[in-house]
Each structure stands twice: as C-alpha cells, then as structure tokens.
Amino acid sequence: MISKVIGLVTRLLDAEKAGVMLFDKEKNELVLQKPAFTSQDDEVINAYRVPFGGEGNAMRVYTTGEPYISNDSVRDSRLLNKFVLMFPAKNTITVPLEVGNRRIGVLHVNDKRNGNFTLQDLEILTFLTSHLAIFIENAILYERENKQANVLNELNAKIIIHQKRLEKMMSIHNQLIEQVLNGEGMLSITKTLANLVESAIVVEDQQYHLVHSTEPIEENNYSVRNLLDQKQDLKSKLRNGQIVKIEPYVYQGEERAFIIAPIGSGRNLMGYLSLIKVLKENSKDLDKVAIKQGAMVLALELMKDKIKFEVESRYRVEFLDDLFSCTLCNAEQIIQRADFFNYDLKQPSRVVLININGSGNWEGTLNDEQDYSDLQKNLVTCSHKLLPTSFVVGKGNTLKLLVPCRGKSKQEELILKLNEIRDQITELHQGKKVAIGVGSECCGPENFQKSYKQAVKTLTIASILGKWNQVVFCEELGVYGLLFEINNSDLLREFVLEKLGPLLEYDQKRNSSLVETLRQYLKTNGSLKDAAEALAIHVGTLKYRIGRIQEILKIDLKQTENHFDLQLAISACRIVKSDL
Known part of the structure; x- marks a missing residue:
C-alpha cells in the first residue's frame, strides 16, 4: 500500500524517492512507514520517529497543516540534520495527509531529478494527497481488520483445540468412571487409560511392586523405586500428591516422557501410576490431566477394594471367632456360613x-x-x-x-x-x-x-x-502338652524344685550347665558316647559332670527308676522356668 503511494507521487513529480509518516496515537509520535526513501531496512526506518511537539519539518507540517518546500535540504535549519543524513536528500517537499478535518500524517518527496521543486509541484502534490490520505487510511483500516480477523481465527482455532481437549478429558473421565461403576477392575481401567492416551501405562503398589502394565516391562528397569533412588527430591513431591515429569527418558531405545502420579497421598498413598509416552509438545497438558484422572480413578478402585476387603475380613474374623468359641450352637447354621x-x-x-x-x-x-x-x-x-x-x-x-x-x-x-x-x-x-x-x-x-x-x-x-x-x-x-494342661503351676514348680532344686541352684551360682547335661544324658538313655557328642564335650568331661550331678542330687543315675522323674521334672522346668 505505502509502496504504491510512493511510486505514484515519485512518477508524477519526477522525483527519486519519497516516504510516508503516520501519526501513532498510542505512542503520540510520527512514525516513518516501510518502505521509505528506497530503503527496506527495518532498523533504520524504525529510528525515524518524531514525538508530538518535537522539532523539525515533519512535526511542523503535521501540527500546522502548512506544506513546505526546501531546495537545499542540507543547509535548511527547519529540517532535522540527523534525518537528512539518515536519508540523504538535496531537496524536499513535505505536505500534510488529511482526511476531512483530520490529519493522519505527512508525505515527504525527495530529490527532484531535474531542477528544484516548484509551486506547481506543490499544487499537484496537495491535490493528490487529499485522495491518497483516504486511500492510505482505508488501507490501514483494511490491514487492521485483516489482522483482527487473523487474531480471531487464531483464537477460534485455539478455542476449538481447547474444546477438543476438554472433550477428550471428559471422555477419559467418563470412560474411567463408568468402568469403576461397572466393577470392571484395575486391569480393564489401566488398559482403557493406555488406549485413551496412546501410551504405555504402569501401575505399582506402595512397595513399588508391579501390579499392572500394558506392555511387557522389566520391572527393575522402569520401577518408580529406581527413579526415586536417582532423584530423591521426587519422593516428597509424590507423597504430597504432586505429579512429576521426567524427560527425556530412554525407554526401549527411544526418548520418552515419563510422567508419574501418586495414587492417593500422604498416609493414604496406595501406589503409583506411570505414563511412558513419545515426546509431543501439543499433548503435555492432556497427558497430565489424563494421568491425574487415572490416578484418582485407581485410588477410588483401590479404596473400594480396600473397603470390600475390610468388610469381608471382618465377617471372616467374626465367623472364625464364632466357630472357635462355639457361639453358634446350630451346626447347620455354621456350615451355611462356611x-x-x-x-x-x-x-x-x-x-x-x-x-x-x-x-x-x-x-x-x-x-x-x-x-x-x-x-x-x-x-x-x-x-x-x-x-x-x-x-x-x-x-x-x-x-x-x-x-x-x-x-x-x-x-x-x-x-x-x-x-x-x-x-x-x-x-x-x-x-x-x-x-x-x-x-x-x-x-x-x-x-x-x-x-x-x-x-x-x-x-x-x-x-x-x-x-x-x-x-x-x-x-x-509329647509330655509338654500334658504338663501344659496342668492348671496348678504351684504344683509343677514344687515338683521341679523337689527333683532338680539343688542342681538349678548350682547352675545359677556357677553359671554352669549341669541341668542341660542331665537332659542330654537321659535323652540318650544313659549313653555316655551319644550324650558327649550331643554336648560336644569329651566323654571324660561328661563322666565328671555326671559324678557332680549325682553328688548334688544325692541319687544314683544307674538306677533307671530315677530317670522318669528327672525327665518329667526337666520338661516341667521348661514350662515353668519363668516362675523359678
């Protein structure tokens, strides 16, 4: 649009170059438009700005509405030298751009090819600008509307994408909830989630044991435990209910995103749900929402299983208590419950x-x-x-x-x-x-x-x-079962002390093991060789100990009628030992 205006005025005035400056109301300044003075350099053109109320030819023509001709641009004090040097010109003609009673900017025409600019050139240019200003404003409005239309189209496209994501999220939510309500179980829920997000899904319990996986996975390589060992800060985030993401993460030779959501949180943490997916920028938000929904649904399923298990366990405990206590006297009733x-x-x-x-x-x-x-x-x-x-x-x-x-x-x-x-x-x-x-x-x-x-x-x-x-x-x-049934512990204790009292006292004072020696001797039916092997001592040592036992207890162990009482007393001693 600007290039057409420049081309027209330079042909009619036989000039080499021209430039249009439009007033920016938001920034309150005149701004040179591209292209200008045969230049397409954005940096140079953007530097040509004159604030409202500032000095120079352009602002004076804009504020007064009076055109100006200079046939010696370099020496003319009304022209700002920095702009003359920026776009070198030997002569200049500047006219205001007006639509009705409104000024929208100014038009510069530089370097007449033959001679100087004349009043006739000014009349021609003034006549043209009354029409060019309308053309420029309409073009600007058209371009602005196009930009707005593009913005609206982009916004509409984003709204459509967002709406599709919302629909996808609702679909994920509804399908997962429906499976919970239908009682289809964790495996079915896990498979459905994997299909909806098009990725591998792994479910682990609180102890990091693999519960379900939609793909064959080596548990040791892709366990949450391994990730937590490598990144300790993730553990507290997961326990606080936060979703964590690790990328890139190498999975089956490819870089993937590894997203982990806790199933429950804090003291109610029941496990972990992991999503392993190819890196896609446009699916990040959806993946996080999907895994969050999946974790919530799995938590609901686990809680449902937990309540079911607890209720069933309570009924089982009650049944077993009744069975063992014979609370239910009717045998048929007990059998029916079983x-x-x-x-x-x-x-x-x-x-x-x-x-x-x-x-x-x-x-x-x-x-x-x-x-x-x-x-x-x-x-x-x-x-x-x-x-x-x-x-x-x-x-x-x-x-x-x-x-x-x-x-x-x-x-x-x-x-x-x-x-x-x-x-x-x-x-x-x-x-x-x-x-x-x-x-x-x-x-x-x-x-x-x-x-x-x-x-x-x-x-x-x-x-x-x-x-x-x-x-x-x-x-x-054996005999321990019989002794255990004797309700009178005092009677047992008296029997033990009567038969073994001195020997027990001797062991206690000297930290010896004569009672154990006697037990092994009786257990092997008086065989010195077998008893010595069981005690891991020499036969001579055993003979000495047997002698001491006979002296302390004042009995003859060769008389086998003593053996039964002693064996019974040793067994009873082990039952009532804490009372001795």
Whole structure:
C-alpha cells in the first residue's frame, strides 16, 4: 500500500524517492512507514520517529497543516540534520495527509531529478494527497481488520483445540468412571487409560511392586523405586500428591516422557501410576490431566477394594471367632456360613496359627503402624498364594487358617507350604521371628474348637521352648502338652524344685550347665558316647559332670527308676522356668 503511494507521487513529480509518516496515537509520535526513501531496512526506518511537539519539518507540517518546500535540504535549519543524513536528500517537499478535518500524517518527496521543486509541484502534490490520505487510511483500516480477523481465527482455532481437549478429558473421565461403576477392575481401567492416551501405562503398589502394565516391562528397569533412588527430591513431591515429569527418558531405545502420579497421598498413598509416552509438545497438558484422572480413578478402585476387603475380613474374623468359641450352637447354621465363604467344614481340616514377632512373645504386637499393615498384608498374600484352598483370616500379627488336610501326603505337603510361607515372611521382614502351630485333624463344625485350642497350645509351647521358625504339630508336643494342661503351676514348680532344686541352684551360682547335661544324658538313655557328642564335650568331661550331678542330687543315675522323674521334672522346668 505505502509502496504504491510512493511510486505514484515519485512518477508524477519526477522525483527519486519519497516516504510516508503516520501519526501513532498510542505512542503520540510520527512514525516513518516501510518502505521509505528506497530503503527496506527495518532498523533504520524504525529510528525515524518524531514525538508530538518535537522539532523539525515533519512535526511542523503535521501540527500546522502548512506544506513546505526546501531546495537545499542540507543547509535548511527547519529540517532535522540527523534525518537528512539518515536519508540523504538535496531537496524536499513535505505536505500534510488529511482526511476531512483530520490529519493522519505527512508525505515527504525527495530529490527532484531535474531542477528544484516548484509551486506547481506543490499544487499537484496537495491535490493528490487529499485522495491518497483516504486511500492510505482505508488501507490501514483494511490491514487492521485483516489482522483482527487473523487474531480471531487464531483464537477460534485455539478455542476449538481447547474444546477438543476438554472433550477428550471428559471422555477419559467418563470412560474411567463408568468402568469403576461397572466393577470392571484395575486391569480393564489401566488398559482403557493406555488406549485413551496412546501410551504405555504402569501401575505399582506402595512397595513399588508391579501390579499392572500394558506392555511387557522389566520391572527393575522402569520401577518408580529406581527413579526415586536417582532423584530423591521426587519422593516428597509424590507423597504430597504432586505429579512429576521426567524427560527425556530412554525407554526401549527411544526418548520418552515419563510422567508419574501418586495414587492417593500422604498416609493414604496406595501406589503409583506411570505414563511412558513419545515426546509431543501439543499433548503435555492432556497427558497430565489424563494421568491425574487415572490416578484418582485407581485410588477410588483401590479404596473400594480396600473397603470390600475390610468388610469381608471382618465377617471372616467374626465367623472364625464364632466357630472357635462355639457361639453358634446350630451346626447347620455354621456350615451355611462356611459355605458362603466357599469352605467345606465337613472335609478333614487342621487349624493353623502363624505368628510373627521379634520379641518372642506370640501374643505381642508391633509398634510401627506401617510395619503392622505390611506384615498382615504379606501374611495373607503368601498364604492365599501357597494354600489357595485354605480359609485365611489375618488378625493383628497372627494369621489363622483352616487348611484341608487328609492323610500323610497332605500333611507332608502342608509342612512344605508352611515352611515356604515362613521363608517368604522372614525374607520380607528381616529380624522377625515366625512361630507356626498346627492343631489336630478335625472334621465337622463341633471339632474345630478343639483343633484351635491345640494350635494355641502348640504355638505357646513352641515359643517357650524357643522353637521359632519351625512348624510344630500338636502331636509332637509329647509330655509338654500334658504338663501344659496342668492348671496348678504351684504344683509343677514344687515338683521341679523337689527333683532338680539343688542342681538349678548350682547352675545359677556357677553359671554352669549341669541341668542341660542331665537332659542330654537321659535323652540318650544313659549313653555316655551319644550324650558327649550331643554336648560336644569329651566323654571324660561328661563322666565328671555326671559324678557332680549325682553328688548334688544325692541319687544314683544307674538306677533307671530315677530317670522318669528327672525327665518329667526337666520338661516341667521348661514350662515353668519363668516362675523359678
């Protein structure tokens, strides 16, 4: 537009160059327009500005409306020398650009090819500018409208993109919520989310164990645990409910974005949802919203499962308590409740108690709440996995099981499975002791109370005898089981002191082990060789100790009738040892 005006006036006035200056109301100055004086240099043209009220020919013509001719531009004091030097000119003619009574700028024409500018040139230019000013203003308005139209088009395009994103977000939200309401489970939710965001999805639990993955993934390479080990600051962000993003992240040989959202937060943190996606600038916001929605839905699903598990666990605990206490006198009613849990009370079973405690007291509890929660969860998980047909109830740090068991082969299989559970638990919870007590085989609801009491007794005696990390059946208790049933502990204590009192006192004062020596001697039926091997001492040393025992107790160990009383007293001593 400006170039057309310049071309017209330079042809009509036979001039070499021209320039248009328009008044910028916002900046309150005259501004040279491009192109100007045969120049296209933005930096030079932008420097040609005259503030309103400033000096110079251009501002004077603009403010007064009077045109001006100078045929000696270099020496003319009305012209600003810096602009004359910027665009060298030998002569100049300047006229105002007016639309009606409004001035919109000025027009400079420089360097007439033949001679000087005349009044006739001024008349021609003045006549032209009345029309050119309207043309220029209309062109400016047209260009401004085009710019506004472009801005509106761009804004509309952004609105459409934003609307599509919102629709996509709503679609993600609605589909995920619908799956939760339909009870389709975590696997289905994870797959749906992966399809919606077109990326790999990984779900891990609170202990960073892989729960679900939409692609085959090596757990060790892409676990949140590894990322947290490398970037410690991420742990607190995730615990506070923040979404974290790591990019670029190398996945299967390609650079990807790794976005992690916590499932829950703080003390209610239940796991982690990870999204592994090809880097795309236009999908960043959508990916974050999608993973946030996915984490919320998975938290809802996990909470639903947790509530379901807690309610079912409560019913299971109540049922087992009633079964073991014989609260339900109606056998049919008990069987019906067992059927509800898909367990047949008519099949031969054993009651098994598994207890974990670092202190050695099977009725103790754990102090750390998280340790307690993890312990119970791991106990139940291991038992369900290894004994899938059993009825499992976790209560405190003790697990109660009803295990189908018929015949010797079943018992041997049970021992293997229980040992496997023990190994897994001791590996997961270092430093904890495991005690496993097994009641007698029972069949029919009326017999489970007896098997349970036997399991309790077995577990208690196992802890007294120090049989931690062992599977102990009630049938293995022998005389200990009989002694445990004696309710009068004073009677047992008197019997122990009568038979072993002096020897116990001797051991205590001299920190010796004559009682243990006597136990091994009696256990091997008086065989000096076998007893010495069991005690890891020389036969001569054993003979000396036996002699001292006979002197202290004033008995003759060659008389075998003394053996039974002494063996019974030693067994009773282990039962009532804390009372001595």
